[in-house]
Amino acid sequence: MTDVSGGSEPAVRVSKLGYVQFTTPDVDRLVDYYTKVLDFQLVEQAPQGAFLTTGFDHHSVVISQGDTRGRSVVGYEIWGSVADAERRLRAAGYEVERRSDIGPGMSEALVLTEPSTGVPLHLYEDQDRSGVDGYTPLRPTKLGHVAAFTPELSTLQQFYEDLLGFSWSDTVGDFFVFLRCNADHHAANFMASTKLDGMHHVAYEMRDPAHLITLLDHLAKENYRLIWGPGRHGPGHNLFTYHKDPDGNTVELFTQLDVMHDDNKGYWEPRPWHESFPLFPRTWEVDLATVNIWGPVNPELLDH
Ligand SMILES: [Fe+2]
Secondary structure, three states, X not given: OOOOOOXXXXXXXXXXXXXXXXXXXXXHHHHHHHHHHOOOEEEEEEOOEEEEEOOXXXXXXXXXXXXXXXXXXXXXXXXXXXXXXHHHXXXXXXXXXXXXXXXOOOOOEEEEEOOOOOOEEEEEOOOOEOOOOOOOOOOOOEEEEEEEEEOOHHHHHHHHHHHOOOEEXXXXXXXXXXXXOOOEOOXXXXXXXXXXXXXXXXXXXXXXXXXXXXXXXXXXXXXXXXXXXXXXXXXXXXXXXXXXXXXXXXXXXXEOOOEOOOXXXXXXXXXXXXXXXXXXXXXXXXOXXXXXXXXXXXXXXXXX
C-alpha cells in the first residue's frame, strides 16, 4: 500500500495532535502515574475528567471514569476555523457536531466519529495556555503519536488523507501505516487487524537520548520495567522504549523521530542511521531490521 490520497484539497487540515483521552475504572491511579511517574502537570479536575499537560497547551492527556480504554477520544488542532471545517466536512458527507461544552481549556470543538473504529475525534482551533511554566528535568516534551488497530486500514488512511489533510509517511508490509500532519514522521499510525481493536500504544517525545535515559531511571525507581527496547525503529527511525501504564496501556517514550522539513523535496531530513540517502516515504519489508534496527523484537507488539 502506498499513498491512496486522491490529490484534491482536504476538507480540513490538521496542524497537530493535541490530546488523547483515556477512560479508566481508577482515575486516581492513572493520574498518579501521569503526575508521579511521567511527571505531567495536573492542570484541572473537571466533570469531564482530569486534564494533564506536558507544558504549553491546557491539556495533552484527559483521564476520565469508565471501562479501561486507551484512545477513547483524540483531539486534533486544525488550521483555519471550526466554522469552515464544519461546512466542508458536512459538504463531504460527514456528520459533525459543534460543541462548546467539550471541557475546560477550549472554547469549542467539532466532534465527528472516526470511520471503522467509532472513536470520537475533536477538531479545534486552539487551546488555552496551561500556565505551566518551563520544563522539569523528567517530563516528556509532548504527546507524539497514538497508534490504533483498525479492521479497515485503507478506509481509515483515506479518511485521514482526504478529509483531515494527513500525508502518507511509511507502511510496513500491508498492515501498518504511518501518517503525518506536520513535519514529524507520524502523529497517527494504524495497524490492520480483525482480531484486535482499540489503542496499540501512545507515545511521548523526549528531548534526546539523555533525557530518555533519565526518565527510564525514574521509571525503574517507581517499579515500571520496559517490555521492549531501547531500540531503533525502521519507519520513523525513532529511538524507542515501551512499558505499560497501571491500566495495561502500552506507553512508548521516544526521541530522534524522522522529520520532513520540505514536503516539496519529499525526503526525510538525512540522519546517519538512515539506510539510504535521501530517504523517501516507502513500503518496508516485514523483517527484524524494520521493526528494530538494533536487534530484539517483542512479538506482542507486532501481533495483529
Ligand atoms: Fe510509536
